[in-house]
């Protein structure tokens with residue numbers, strides 16, 4: 001019997017992408033803070049189910065040579081491409097296997113410490129969804145965790161209605177609609193909706209979001225052969241029936257979205273004893289459309305540990321713009337909007353110390369040493385540690401800082417002979433995104449950038465690259481782009 005999901009992925013290449021929320025360096029922190037003694041990912045066994053051409057996994061194999069990484073996918077061409085990249089990059093700690101997740105057998109004793117399952121759950125038939133959860137239950141190591149992403153209701157309801165409407169308007173099922181046909185119908189709907197009421201503005205915003213993804217991507221995602229969003233509570237019911245336990249969202253900041261009002265926690269206090277209903281309620285309040293949920297086996301040992309002991313073992317960075325103000329410090333996003341302001345000397349010293357090393361990620365205990373430079377008296381562990389841990393916990397939940405299980409150090413200065421490394425050069429050659437040290441993709445959507453990127457193979461000086469960049473694109477600001485790539489750690493590891 002024909003399987004439309006199988007047919008789609010055999011015939012069309014899924015766009016190569018990395019997903020920072022799936023990075024075990026990040027998910028290990030969320031798992032540990034939820035009480036699971038997650039293993040160190042640098043020597044762990046990691047599996048991605050539905051890995052496509054390996055773009056999300058390959059950088060992890062470079063970063064952690066001691067890890068054992070497997071990617072499975074039923075797309076023949078995607079697995080062929082992934083194997084070829086691993087071979088050219090000389091990676092021996094990663095394998096790619098062409099397999100259907102429903103029948104994949106990794107061998108009797110194999111258990112995984114981290115399973116990544118991004119872009120699958122919502123987009124496969126019910127039987128495959130069940131097989132996926134059964135696999136995770138059977139194959140997670142006792143301290144292992146799985147990150148599953150999915151579309152959520154009620155946030156997705158309007159989008160789902162738009163998808164159905166577009167199919168009806170076109171007179172075709174999703175399989176028969178090309179990306180450009182989708183874009184045309186969505187653009188027509190924008191015109192038709194007008195903008196006289198708040199609802200219309202919301203409606204057109206959703207249409208613009210969809211258009212922003214691009215028609216090609218939409219054919220897999222919103223308009224994929226199967227797209228069945230569910231409520232968070234339904235997801236929890238399904239995963240608990242399948243022997244899995246919810247730990248939280250894979251990024252701490254996603255447990256409590258920053259868009260909620262400052263008083264929200266107090267108002268939602270009656271839900272404090274029901275974390276699942278709390279999460280469902282904030283989905284309703286924020287119209288959330290997507291989740292990256294982290295789960296472990298239901299029988300995994302969960303031991304609430306002191307946040308202080310754990311946080312001291314993590315590494316930390318502040319990804320925001322830092323500014324001194326007369327009363328203390330403030331943090332801004334890249335659109336220059338204020339995110340937070342701090343006056344307490346401990347908070348001021350914490351963010352000042354972090355800003356000195358941004359964009360690197362420092363071990364927490366090193367940050368405490370550097371805080372001394374900004375405090376009028378030495379850091380006193382008995383007096384100052386508990387408030388600092390509270391500050392760091394709150395700041396990570398608000399997305400003001402990011403915690404990782406290991407530091408990320410790299411040179412703030414551009415190397416004399418910039419070299420993007422094999423994986424990024426291969427990706428640039430194909431016009432795919434290149435992945436930074438934080439696992440965030442950098443799109444080479446500008447052909448000039450792609451042409452210049454492939455020259456950064458360690459054989460040219462900065463001056464030589466600048467001269468070639470001038471020939472390729474006289475108006476292109478090469479020094480600024482080089483600084484940008486350097487600050488994203490593109491020349492490290």
Ligand SMILES: C[S@@+](CC[C@H](N)C(=O)[O-])C[C@H]1O[C@@H](n2cnc3c(N)ncnc32)[C@H](O)[C@@H]1O
Pocket residue numbers: 005009014016017018019049050051052053056072073074075078099100101102117118119120123124128220
């Ligand atoms: C939406 S793509 C996601 C790719 C990648 N995980 C990402 O997020 O960038 C879904 C992938 O899952 C694969 N897939 C879907 N159903 C599968 C199944 N039953 N067994 C194995 N792979 C499957 C598809 O071939 C495709 O590569």
